[in-house]
Amino acid sequence: MCITFFYINPRASKNEYRLIIVANRDEFYNRKSIPAHFWEEDNSIVGGRDLESPSQGTWLAASKKGKIGILLNIDIRIPKSEAISRGVLVSDFLKEDSNAREFCQNLISKQRQFNGFHLLLFDLNSNDISAFVQTNSKKDISKVEELEKGYHGFSNSPESPYKKVISGKTKFEGVVNQYNSIDQRDVLLNELLAVLKSEEKHYPDDVLFETKKLVMDEQYIEKLGSVFVRIPEKSYGTRTHTIILVTQENEIDFNEFTMKEPIDLNNVEWIHSYFLVKSTT
DSSP states (O other): OEEEEEEEOTTOOTTSOSEEEEEEEEEETTSOEEEEEEOSSOTTEEEEEETTSTTOOOSEEEETTTEEEEEEEOOOSSOOTTOBOTTHHHHHHHHSSOOHHHHHHHHGGGGGGBOSEEEEEEEEOSSOEEEEEEESSSSOOSSOEEOOSEEEEEOSOSSSOOHHHHHHHHHHHHHHHHHOOGGGHHHHHHHHHHHHTOOOOOOOOHHHHHHHTTTSOHHHHGGGSSSSOEEGGGTEEEEEEEEEEEOTTOEEEEEEEEEOSSOOTTSOOEEEEEEEEEOOO
């Protein structure tokens, strides 16, 4: 499970952020990862890496080229044993010269080679922000979907949102409406982090149950019904928060809060990594 909320500001003033993204990564606590850093093979990219993925790919990263990518996995009934690692999707987008629309269009013909995913891609242009979502687990996968300005929320369901996405987006919207000001950056950061750490349960949820019933018992499905997930019996839960704030000058204020490995649930230590990525676009 993972979840993300974001706001594309249609009329940002100079003192407002034009794009705000928050995301939780839910994963097994013993799955080896590297916290966010500038990548050795391409130091224009900042993001974490999944060391147990065949591609050592990423779930979320940003680039000095003015690109941001987010990957959300989707459970499917019968996973493909020979599928290409989904972790390459974000890294390929950030490394290639193609823009978000072009990358999604090129992906259409080969997206069935992957297990289920939502791929969210952002282009930070000087006068505008373009955002696209590509999903290979819905009925019609032949179209590239451009997202409108405003508020959005996504998790791991193919089409209909989970209740926690609907509730979390409302809370996210309230925080942004109140604190979207560069002058209030630290307050905004703390309030957004509180949204990501919410353990308020939103269950029963028919969409969540139908999505997860083939892979998990209901006693554990219920524990997925909050923005912040904690299932110690399965050694699984939310282990990374990411908050990205983008200014009018396309400066990417990249913040990652992640559990220090090896993760000890009786004594969790959170590491805050901060990067200021100056886009060249």
